[in-house]
Amino acid sequence: MDRETLSIVITGHVDHGKSTLIGRLLLETGSLPKEKLAEIKKISNALGKDTEIAYLIDQFKEERSKDMTIDTTQIFFKTRKRDYVIIDCPGHLELIKNMITGATLAETAILIIDCAEGIMEQTKRHAYIIAMIGIRNIIVVINKMDLVNYSQEKFIEIKSAINTLFQTLDMKPYFIVPISAKDGVNITKKCSKLNWYNGPSFLKALDMLKPSREKTSRSLRLPVQDVYDIEKKRVLVGKILSGSLVKGKEILVLPGSAKAKIADIKIFGKKPKKASNGENIGITLDRDIDVKRGCVIVDKESTSRLENRFQGHIFWMSEKPLEINRPFNIRCATQEVKCIAEKIERKINSSTLEMISDNPDKVGLNESAKVSFKTDRPIVIEEFSRLKELGRFVIEGDSALLGAGIII
Amino acid sequence: MKIMNYLSELENKTIYIIREAYSRFRNISLLWSIGKDSTAMLWIARKAFFGKIPFPVMHIDTNYKFKEIYEFRDKYAKIWGLNLLISRNNSAIESGMGPEVNKFKCCNALKTIALKDTIKKYNLKALLLAIRRDEHGIRAKERYFSPRDLNFKWDYQNQPAELWNLYKAGLNSDEHLRVHPMLHWREIDIWRYIAQEKIPVTPLYFAKNNLRYRSIGCETCCMPVKSNANTIKKIVRELETTKTAERSGRAQDKEDTYTMQKLRSLGYM
Numbered sequence A: 001m002d003r004e005t006l007s008i009v010i011t012g013h014v015d016h017g018k019s020t021l022i023g024r025l026l027l028e029t030g031s032l033p034k035e036k037l038a039e040i041k042k043i044s045n046a047l048g049k050d051t052e053i054a055y056l057i058d059q060f061k062e063e064r065s066k067d068m069t070i071d072t073t074q075i076f077f078k079t080r081k082r083d084y085v086i087i088d089c090p091g092h093l094e095l096i097k098n099m100i101t102g103a104t105l106a107e108t109a110i111l112i113i114d115c116a117e118g119i120m121e122q123t124k125r126h127a128y129i130i131a132m133i134g135i136r137n138i139i140v141v142i143n144k145m146d147l148v149n150y151s152q153e154k155f156i157e158i159k160s161a162i163n164t165l166f167q168t169l170d171m172k173p174y175f176i177v178p179i180s181a182k183d184g185v186n187i188t189k190k191c192s193k194l195n196w197y198n199g200p201s202f203l204k205a206l207d208m209l210k211p212s213r214e215k216t217s218r219s220l221r222l223p224v225q226d227v228y229d230i231e232k233k234r235v236l237v238g239k240i241l242s243g244s245l246v247k248g249k250e251i252l253v254l255p256g257s258a259k260a261k262i263a264d265i266k267i268f269g270k271k272p273k274k275a276s277n278g279e280n281i282g283i284t285l286d287r288d289i290d291v292k293r294g295c296v297i298v299d300k301e302s303t304s305r306l307e308n309r310f311q312g313h314i315f316w317m318s319e320k321p322l323e324i325n326r327p328f329n330i331r332c333a334t335q336e337v338k339c340i341a342e343k344i345e346r347k348i349n350s351s352t353l354e355m356i357s358d359n360p361d362k363v364g365l366n367e368s369a370k371v372s373f374k375t376d377r378p379i380v381i382e383e384f385s386r387l388k389e390l391g392r393f394v395i396e397g398d399s400a401l402l403g404a405g406i407i408i
Numbered sequence B: 001m002k003i004m005n006y007l008s009e010l011e012n013k014t015i016y017i018i019r020e021a022y023s024r025f026r027n028i029s030l031l032w033s034i035g036k037d038s039t040a041m042l043w044i045a046r047k048a049f050f051g052k053i054p055f056p057v058m059h060i061d062t063n064y065k066f067k068e069i070y071e072f073r074d075k076y077a078k079i080w081g082l083n084l085l086i087s088r089n090n091s092a093i094e095s096g097m098g099p100e101v102n103k104f105k106c107c108n109a110l111k112t113i114a115l116k117d118t119i120k121k122y123n124l125k126a127l128l129l130a131i132r133r134d135e136h137g138i139r140a141k142e143r144y145f146s147p148r149d150l151n152f153k154w155d156y157q158n159q160p161a162e163l164w165n166l167y168k169a170g171l172n173s174d175e176h177l178r179v180h181p182m183l184h185w186r187e188i189d190i191w192r193y194i195a196q197e198k199i200p201v202t203p204l205y206f207a208k209n210n211l212r213y214r215s216i217g218c219e220t221c222c223m224p225v226k227s228n229a230n231t232i233k234k235i236v237r238e239l240e241t242t243k244t245a246e247r248s249g250r251a252q253d254k255e256d257t258y259t260m261q262k263l264r265s266l267g268y269m
Helices: A018-028 A034-046 A061-066 A093-103 A121-132 A152-168 A202-208 B006-025 B036-048 B067-079 B090-094 B103-122 B187-197 B232-241 B259-265
Strands: A005-012 A073-078 A083-088 A108-114 A137-143 A175-178 A221-230 A233-239 A244-246 A250-254 A258-266 A274-276 A280-285 A296-299 A305-316 A328-332 A335-349 A354-356 A367-381 A392-397 A400-407 B028-031 B057-060 B084-087 B126-128 B145-148 B176-179
Touching: A005 A018, A005 A093, A005 A121, A018 A073, A018 A083, A018 A108, A018 A202, A083 A093, A093 A121, A108 A121, A121 A152, A121 A305, A137 A152, A137 A202, A152 A175, A175 A202, A221 B006, A233 B006, A244 A258, A280 B006, A328 A367, B006 B028, B006 B036, B006 B126, B006 B176, B006 B187, B028 B036, B036 B187, B057 B103, B084 B103, B090 B103, B187 B232
Parallel strands: A005 A083, A005 A108, A108 A137, A137 A175, B028 B057, B028 B126, B057 B084, B126 B176
Antiparallel strands: A073 A083, A221 A233, A221 A296, A233 A280, A244 A274, A250 A258, A250 A296, A258 A280, A305 A367, A305 A400, A328 A335, A328 A392, A335 A354, A335 A367, A392 A400, B145 B176
């Protein structure tokens, strides 16, 4: 009963066939309720088109009439091997925030490329964002092979360009698969039209991926999410990000030097003696110390990084640029602090992956940069590759999201 | 290190989101339709707060609900010690609003407007709703934390980005948040969880005379589906093989293709 689930995000340039690929997958894995198919036939006819399988995903009226995805959608399907959650993302530049939203929910990414058009602006940007937010499980599909008569030559040409693109990002896709989503070629099974292709079909390639499990560290990290008063006791609640807790264990509350022992571990309906990473728990301490949301509980003899200066790779999503020395808020797990950018180390145009040298003191909309930050009080951080949830952050100002990044 | 089982991962994510909403705003409410999803959410909220939910639980009463729903609500509100808030648009009910007038208008008046009035009255900053991505294509586009303006409009063309579990925290003074702690659950997960936890649900879900409800709401606008599933175990088995959509018995999804989008953009759940 306890089947494995893999979440995948489908990315790529506008019109390269993301929604069509998902529609095709649903169709060929028999994942569609019968009313759905009837519904999209009806809508396609009403819009004067052939049955458009992309409408399974593009649910908004505006999406169907404009033939584009506006916001990210999630759809479920299963194979014999496991269950999948597929996240479809818009390919338009203006909708990049919706693409990032979708991508942060996934552990695997598919990058789709129209073989007639080749690598385009959003292909590069999406590849960059996938790399930046730390997804390493990647499959590239080369779509619309029907438009080039399933030409091996064309496939090899694009494949080599893709390998070069991913090399600049220091990554390598697991598979590069030729398909035609529209005609259903090489989606669930191999096809004679691609007899020169020796690799797996798209679905087979998906099933061959292994879920990326974080290597969990033994040292305790429990960011305090809230403090409740229950039966005259102060109960600290939060999610254990790494390590474990046992009753009686000595802990340290950061920032600061206050130490205490764990008096009790609380999970409703249970009497746990121990709790470990991934669990959302409550604890009480043996003495009254000042703990609030944003504190991080660690082992007594901790070697955690408590710092007020760090570097991050960021992606900027606001019209208002990031500027040196202008204050904003940074949130990392439950920690929230005032912060400034001290120095912009280098700036990258995410659509060409080239360095940008103009306006070295600003990071503008849809630009990426390596930035040195200074916070007004120290926070507990980790390198993203060591512990994701303490290695990623968002930047906010006036209650709006401005940018996001990972700690290096 | 142990790897959690799947249901436990879903549950933990939901606890985190519920606690996050409470931590941010305090003045929040959980919307309980008495259906399986919101009952499962309520169950998890009790876990999040160690048995006693520290905010009101709201039932939007259209006056057209099944009698089983009212019975279940009153019984478990007492057993679980809930602070139950009943939200009704009495003036519309008294002036004869009903599905026979117009289904779209009825949903809007008896659910959406009732909800608007209650939010205003209690100055609620966030509402916990048990919608799931897999139940409707429009709901698949939702965020976990989704802001609504003064007029409750869902600006679906311009939703803010939501990255990882760093959910939207700030609000403009005339906004409130719809928080969706069950967004990542599927229908079958809900039933497996109900089975695992032995969560009580209304008898409407279990087949009688070869018919059962898969999705419940107002008696006037819900149709049962053909089924022999009269136990939770059989429901799970049915869902493993079915090709019928969950909300196929719900009238408001069917009126025309975009009814759900229109209703939601006006503030419907």
